[in-house]
Amino acid sequence: MSFVWATHQVPSTRWLKAEVSARAPHLKFAFARPGLTTWKVEGAAPTPATILPSSFARAFGLSLGRATEAAEVLTAIAAYRDRPLRLHVFERDIDVPVDEQDPTTRGTRATAVEAALRALDPAAFLPEVRAAIGDRVIDVVVPHGREPDEPWLVGVHDHDDHHGPWPGGVQHVPPPPEAPSRAWCKIEEALRWGDLAPAPGEIAVELGSSPGGASYAMLVRGLEVHGVDPGAMDPRVLGFRGPHGNRFVHHHLPAAEVPKSALPRQYQWLMNDINLAPMVALRYVERFVALAHGGLKGAVITLKLNDDGVFAALPRLVERIVKMGPRRVRVTQLPSHRSEVAAILTW
Ligand SMILES: C[S@@+](CC[C@H](N)C(=O)[O-])C[C@H]1O[C@@H](n2cnc3c(N)ncnc32)[C@H](O)[C@@H]1O
Known part of the structure; x- marks a missing residue:
């Protein structure tokens, strides 16, 4: 059984699901957390290059299951270690606009999980996070830094220009103080x-x-x-x-x-x-x-x-x-x- 996942804004979940069910009827909604939605794939097994067609997905890929600690992530990705891997650890969205969130908690869990993964097996992942076309990327979607911990979603995608090159596609870029508007x-x-x-x-x-x-x-x-x-x-x-x-x-x-x-x-x-x-x-x-x-x-x-x-x-x-x-x-x-x-x- 195969699953695909997408991360997205919480208020857009309804539109994301409607768009996916119209464009990709072979995907059946499976489970969701705020900012993270998954679908069961009916028919042929998808590859990491599988395209999830939605205007609301900021990042997406194939699911490799869930993990609660770094060692389980390494087990989940074992079949994908035949080439150098990028590592993208990022937090799913919460239902608070990003510029109203506490910037001192956002990102803290992703940073800690990434450090644990790299410490456990320093050879597993390329040091740079920015993905280049053709790279294989391991995605680890974790809860927001201000939320209690819960199992992380482990995913994989092959980077092409359907994806942003940074963890989660892109992270919020805070404005410099002199920027005239958001x-x-x-x-x-x-x-x-x-x-x-x-x-x-x-x-x-x-x-x-x-x-x-x-x-x-x-x-x-x-x-x-x-x-x-x-x-x-x-x-x-x-x-x-x-x-x-x-x-x-x-x-x-x-x-x-x-x-x-x-x-x-x-x-x-x-x-x-x-x-x-x-x-x-x-x-x-x-x-x-x-x-x-x-x-x-x-x-x-x-x-x-x-x-x-x-x-x-x-x-x-x-x-x-x-x-x-x-x-x-x-x-x-x-x-x-x-x-x-x-x-x-x-x-
Ligand atoms: C969301 S604001 C733009 C914010 C701006 N991009 C920034 O970086 O600060 C939308 C703008 O569209 C402008 N606007 C509305 N109708 C317009 C038109 N017909 N031609 C040009 N600008 C228009 C409004 O005056 C308003 O300043």
């Missing part, structure tokens, strides 16, 4: 999960940029940023002068009104965080994809999921995004998201 975390987590590396000297356009957390993140990464928003930008963004001479340009208008002559002829990165229904926001995204004249390398499109109606429309929204011509579209829900998911596009 959107800083959303863009940083999206870039990490998607393994994207905007480079100094490149140009980003952000739709819905006020007050400026995401734009600030891109400025610090050395990009020139064009922000489009009728709202005010934080003075730290407006006054930013980067070591690469990069700066922020504010298009103080709704996205539909920005003349194409005001934009650079090409830009490499597009972000959308407009707080409108995605059916409307995507019209602006489509326009700005066209205005990039084929120069885009990547885009991070926030899709606000305000109700079940938008959830039901998600497949059609993704079809529209696919038509924008990227090589790859991935959808996931990040630690900092609230009633939203990110579509991550790469060209």
